Amino acid sequence: xxxxxxxVLDSFGIGGAADAERYGDTGxxxxxxxxxxxxxxxxxxxxxxxxxxxxxxxxxxGLGQAAATATDFRFENGGSAPLAAAFHGAAxxxxxxxxxxxxxxxxxxxxxxxxxxxxxxxxPAFPAELTEAMVREGKVPGILGNCHAPGTEIIERFGEDHIxxxxxxxxxxxxxxxxxxxHEVHFGLERLYEFCKVVRRLxxxxxxxxxxxxxxxxxxxxxxxxxxxxxxYAVPPPEPTLLDRLTARGSRVIAVGKIGDIFAHRGISEVxxxxxxxxxxxxxxxxxxxxxxxxxxFANFVDFDTEFGHRRDVAGYAAALEAFDRRLPEAFARLRxxxxxxxxxxxxxxxxxxxxDHTRERIPVIGTRPGFKGADIGLRTTxxxxxxxxxxxxxxxxxxxxxxxHATIGGHA
Numbered sequence: 001x002x003x004x005x006x007x008v009l010d011s012f013g014i015g016g017a018a019d020a021e022r023y024g025d026t027g028x029x030x031x032x033x034x035x036x037x038x039x040x041x042x043x044x045x046x047x048x049x050x051x052x053x054x055x056x057x058x059x060x061x062g063l064g065q066a067a068a069t070a071t072d073f074r075f076e077n078g079g080s081a082p083l084a085a086a087f088h089g090a091a092x093x094x095x096x097x098x099x100x101x102x103x104x105x106x107x108x109x110x111x112x113x114x115x116x117x118x119x120x121x122x123x124p125a126f127p128a129e130l131t132e133a134m135v136r137e138g139k140v141p142g143i144l145g146n147c148h149a150p151g152t153e154i155i156e157r158f159g160e161d162h163i164x165x166x167x168x169x170x171x172x173x174x175x176x177x178x179x180x181x182x183h184e185v186h187f188g189l190e191r192l193y194e195f196c197k198v199v200r201r202l203x204x205x206x207x208x209x210x211x212x213x214x215x216x217x218x219x220x221x222x223x224x225x226x227x228x229x230x231x232x233y234a235v236p237p238p239e240p241t242l243l244d245r246l247t248a249r250g251s252r253v254i255a256v257g258k259i260g261d262i263f264a265h266r267g268i269s270e271v272x273x274x275x276x277x278x279x280x281x282x283x284x285x286x287x288x289x290x291x292x293x294x295x296x297x298f299a300n301f302v303d304f305d306t307e308f309g310h311r312r313d314v315a316g317y318a319a320a321l322e323a324f325d326r327r328l329p330e331a332f333a334r335l336r337x338x339x340x341x342x343x344x345x346x347x348x349x350x351x352x353x354x355x356x357d358h359t360r361e362r363i364p365v366i367g368t369r370p371g372f373k374g375a376d377i378g379l380r381t382t383x384x385x386x387x388x389x390x391x392x393x394x395x396x397x398x399x400x401x402x403x404x405x406h407a408t409i410g411g412h413a
Contacts, residue, residue, distance in 0.1 A: 002338035004390045005288060005297045005331070008104065009324065011305035013348025013361025014090060016071035020360045023098055025348070028359035030309070031063075032073040033352040034321070037314045045315040053318055057328035058366065061343065062088025062374075066364040069379050085370050087409045089377035090362045091385060093347070098360045099175040101209045101234055103346025104262045104300075108241040109387030109399045116176030117207035121148045125172050130202060134170070138198045145171040145181075150310060150356045151214055155181050156221045162187070163219070168195060174357040176209035181226075184215045189229060200233040210234045228275035232261035242387040243267025245396050246296055254287040256280060256299035277303040277320060281327045288334040294394055300346075309349025310356050317351045335370050340393045342367035344386060369409055377405045 015029025035053045037043040044050040053075075055063065062082040064075045070090035082088060095102035095112035102112040119125040124146040126134075135142055142165070144158040149171045158169045162183060169181040178199060182192040192213050200211045211233040218224035237244075243253045244267040252269040257280050260271040272283040280301055287297040301324065308317035335341060348361030365377060365386060380386075384402025391399055392406040 002336065002340065002393065003291045003293060003295050003297070004340045004393055005284075005291075005342070006107070006299070006386070006390060007284065007331075007341070007343045008107070008298075008300045009304055009321075009343060009345050010100070010300055010302045011309040011347060011349030011358065012321070012345040012364065013350070013359060014067045014070040014364050015073065015348070016090070016362045017360045018092060023360040025098075025353070025360040028348055028350040028353050028361055029071060029073065030317075030348045030350045030359065030361060031067055031075075031364075032071065033350055034314055034318050035075055037352065038318050043315040043318045045319075048315055049319040049322060054322050055325040057325045057332075058343065061086045061366040061368060063364055063366055065376065066090050066366050069376075070362040070364075082374055083368060085372055085374055086366065086368045087375045087377055088364075088366045089380060089405070091344070091365050091380040091383050092362050093360070094382045094384075097176060097209070098347045098358045099177070099209060100346055101262055103363075103383065104259070105237055105241060106383035107344065107346065107386050108243055108263070109384050109391065109401050110237055110239060110241045111382060111384055111401055114207075116209045117203075118174070118176050119148075119172040119178070121174075123147045126170070126178075130206070133202050134199055137202065138195045140168055140195065141165060142167045143170045145169045148172055148174070151179060151181065151226065152311070155214075155216050155224050155226065159183070159216065159218070159221060159224045168192070176207070177212060178203055178208055178210075179212045179214050181214040181216060184217050184227060184229065189215055193231060196231065196233050204235070207235075230258070232258055234262055234264045236264040236266055239400075241267055242391055242396075242399070243296070243298070245391065245399065246294075246394065249396070251294040251296065251394065252292070254291065254295065254297045256284045256287055256297065258302055259298045259300050262300070277301045277324060278327070281324070281330075285330055285334060288331065296390065296394065305349050309351055309358075312351045312353070312356065314351045332368070335368070337371040338369070340367065340369050340390065342386060342390070344383075372409060375408045377408055380405070
């Protein structure tokens with residue numbers, strides 16, 4: 001057995017989802033629209049970046065070919081031939097949502113075939129009985145918000161009232177989520193976590209995917225800032241995932257970033273967190289060095305989604321992609337012959353799209369297996385093919401969902 005490294009660029013979709021119309025996302029394409037904005041000078045920002053999008057290392061893994069597979073989008077900038085040991089393709093989601101748990105669970109070999117519960121885009125958004133139970137059982141004087149809203153905006157709107165009254169800010173979105181923002185000092189970080197645990201129990205009958213703690217600091221609307229002490233309280237996967245299968249046989253799963261929260265800490269051997277993509281990359285590199293034969297390092301780089309996708313910040317997203325790409329040679333240098341590195345995403349979040357929500361898109365599946373031939377793995381019909389490929393690579397028996405492409409990339413160069 002060798003080792004496997006699965007890096008998720010959270011929200012880095014490449015368009016073309018066959019069912020995008022169902023979600024109101026026909027034409028969305030995170031990668032293509034960022035690349036076009038860069039080429040046209042619409043993603044220039046003084047002191048941050050300018051000019052065409054520069055991601056040569058992902059292109060060397062076949063990102064350009066993956067984009068063409070997904071939508072026929074041709075990315076010309078630096079489009080050299082992929083590395084000899086690189087493979088590339090795209091994958092279509094079969095899960096019913098376009099949210100973080102659905103995408104990650106499907107990547108880990110478990111498509112979400114059921115429908116999540118959602119809150120309506122009304123004011124109030126939450127049922128009266130739920131709100132009453134949150135106040136009563138959470139021992140708070142009431143709640144603020146109770147609507148659909150972007151996280152930074154609602155903190156600006158209600159943060160000062162929150163400090164004055166002690167009422168947590170509760171809000172939702174198009175995803176199956178109930179988010180709770182509270183001040184780390186005035187409300188208390190541990191108190192926020194405990195309140196979220198109460199709410200997690202209360203929304204279980206509604207089949208809500210996640211309750212998310214969103215702590216912030218600052219004293220006025222002009223100075224409020226969300227911290228990196230976010231914590232997700234997710235529904236456990238309804239059946240074993242790739243992670244469960246690995247830990248059950250004695251392998252380690254090292255989770256970097258919010259992976260542990262997404263899987264309700266099931267099938268996780270160790271969690272490593274940090275603030276920001278670059279610090280997270282450092283954690284991922286350390287995990288690569290520590291991984292033994294048969295282990296999986298599963299990393300999520302959340303800033304693409306939370307800091308730039310939801311905020312519709314094209315220049316910021318482009319700069320983050322370029323910064324990530326510059327670090328990739330450090331990951332390549334830590335690969336041993338036979339290791340498997342896959343870069344992918346869990347959904348889209350087109351920063352040029354209307355609104356502030358995720359977008360239904362196909363995802364890139366690019367990577368390398370040093371010492372073995374490169375390959376075009378084509379368009380995969382489910383994200384679960386990724387998990388099944390990792391499973392076969394690490395010597396597990398075949399799972400219930402997905403089809404491995406390991407044989408396609410398995411021949412020696």
